[in-house]
Amino acid sequence: MRNPFVIREIEADEPFCDRTVELRELASYASSFSNVVLYSPRRYGKTSLIKRVQKELQDKGVMTIYADFFGLVSIGEVANRLAEHLYAYCHKDESLFKKAMKFIKIWRPVIRPDPDSGFQITVEQTTQHSGLDLLKETFDLFGAFAREHMNGFHVVLDEFQEITTLKDSVKIEGVLRSQIQTHRNVSYFFVGSRRRLLLDMFNEQKRPFYKSTVNYPLDPLPRKEAVEFIVDRFLAGGKECPSEIAELVYDRVGGYPYYIQRIPFDMWEQSDEKTMTARDCEKALSSIVKIDTPFYESILSGLSIIQKQLLYALAKEPFPNPLNPKFMIRHKFTSPGSTQAAHKKLITLDLVERSDDDGRYRVIDPLFDSYLKRGW
Numbered sequence: 219m220r221n222p223f224v225i226r227e228i229e230a231d232e233p234f235c236d237r238t239v240e241l242r243e244l245a246s247y248a249s250s251f252s253n254v255v256l257y258s259p260r261r262y263g264k265t266s267l268i269k270r271v272q273k274e275l276q277d278k279g280v281m282t283i284y285a286d287f288f289g290l291v292s293i294g295e296v297a298n299r300l301a302e303h304l305y306a307y308c309h310k311d312e313s314l315f316k317k318a319m320k321f322i323k324i325w326r327p328v329i330r331p332d333p334d335s336g337f338q339i340t341v342e343q344t345t346q347h348s349g350l351d352l353l354k355e356t357f358d359l360f361g362a363f364a365r366e367h368m369n370g371f372h373v374v375l376d377e378f379q380e381i382t383t384l385k386d387s388v389k390i391e392g393v394l395r396s397q398i399q400t401h402r403n404v405s406y407f408f409v410g411s412r413r414r415l416l417l418d419m420f421n422e423q424k425r426p427f428y429k430s431t432v433n434y435p436l437d438p439l440p441r442k443e444a445v446e447f448i449v450d451r452f453l454a455g456g457k458e459c460p461s462e463i464a465e466l467v468y469d470r471v472g473g474y475p476y477y478i479q480r481i482p483f484d485m486w487e488q489s490d491e492k493t494m495t496a497r498d499c500e501k502a503l504s505s506i507v508k509i510d511t512p513f514y515e516s517i518l519s520g521l522s523i524i525q526k527q528l529l530y531a532l533a534k535e536p537f538p539n540p541l542n543p544k545f546m547i548r549h550k551f552t553s554p555g556s557t558q559a560a561h562k563k564l565i566t567l568d569l570v571e572r573s574d575d576d577g578r579y580r581v582i583d584p585l586f587d588s589y590l591k592r593g594w
């Protein structure tokens with residue numbers, strides 16, 4: 219039998235745990251053409267959730283575009299990716315595709331056969347414009363195209379904070395903001411995992427996007443639903459996982475959505491027995507930590523000594539304020555200035571975060587956290 223757990227982005231028709239309220243609220247924001255910032259740590263299910271929201275909107279006749287800004291290298295690429303995904307969406311309807319070509323005339327679609335998906339659409343520029351001008355023109359034309367569609371548009375810009383890595387990023391934000399606010403029947407979702415970078419774009423007073431959106435954090439999965447999900451999926455895969463074992467999985471990772479599939483995935487693979495036990499859960503946890511160790515090591519090798527020291531300290535002792543003199547003495551920090559700088563850096567890198575429950579900073583990824591707890 220096939221492993222019933224999925225450890226890649228989940229397609230809209232695959233089994234999904236809960237998120238009913240989120241799905242309803244996000245679809246409702248989209249339907250009222252609100253702009254939303256959706257954020258959470260990585261692998262919390264933002265992209266999977268958004269695909270479901272878009273599927274629901276498509277069923278209501280709303281047109282949808284999903285563009286991922288991961289690995290962005292230039293301003294032109296922002297425009298390029300929007301045009302590319304617009305054509306990809308319109309391709310299913312010939313008259314719509316022709317209409318898009320008429321409106322978005324500065325980008326010409328190029329269709330090539332693709333062994334996996336049948337065909338692949340890329341775009342070529344037909345103007346001499348570049349940089350901010352090209353960006354402005356593309357969004358301008360998209361706005362005009364969108365106005366033609368009564369049911370409106372939903373545009374997802376995933377990993378949107380990548381914009382901030384480009385030269386002239388504040389000018390890009392300025393162009394996008396001034397364009398987007400004229401697009402009355404389009405709802406934009408700005409999605410991202412690098413929360414400090416993303417939220418600063420929308421919450422800093424001097425930035426173009428200041429207070430222009432609804433902030434929507436995505437939480438870990440709820441316990442009851444996640445436990446049911448794990449139990450059900452095991453059954454679908456022909457094995458049994460008692461509730462208390464599913465609870466153990468949940469509690470070991472605090473409902474972290476990715477691990478809710480990753481741990482059971484490994485348990486299902488590794489156990490020859492029909493019924494799962496606590497030992498299977500522990501075995502899966504240690505094998506995941508082992509497999510991911512090179513990844514942890516590469517994170518650590520990118521940090522300075524004091525940043526590493528603070529990361530280890532917060533894994534051992536989650537704490538509300540690392541500048542507290544007692545915490546500093548316990549973990550052998552000598553300079554408040556450099557400790558503060560290291561703390562800021564760990565937050566920007568999304569390695570640690572303050573938890574709402576107890577106000578303590580802790581390592582975000584639960585398995586990286588257990589790896590760090592073992593010490594240097």
Ligand SMILES: Nc1ncnc2c1ncn2[C@@H]1O[C@H](COP(=O)(O)OP(=O)(O)O)[C@@H](O)[C@H]1O
Nearest residue numbers: 225226235260261262263264265266475476479
């Ligand atoms: N609601 C959910 N139900 C089941 N699995 C989920 C759910 N949300 C996330 N996951 C798991 O988490 C993984 C990461 O999801 P993804 O959408 O890529 O997260 P993000 O975009 O936040 O980084 C998925 O591959 C899936 O295994």
Ligand SMILES: [Mg+2]
Nearest residue numbers: 264265266376
């Ligand atoms: Mg994602």
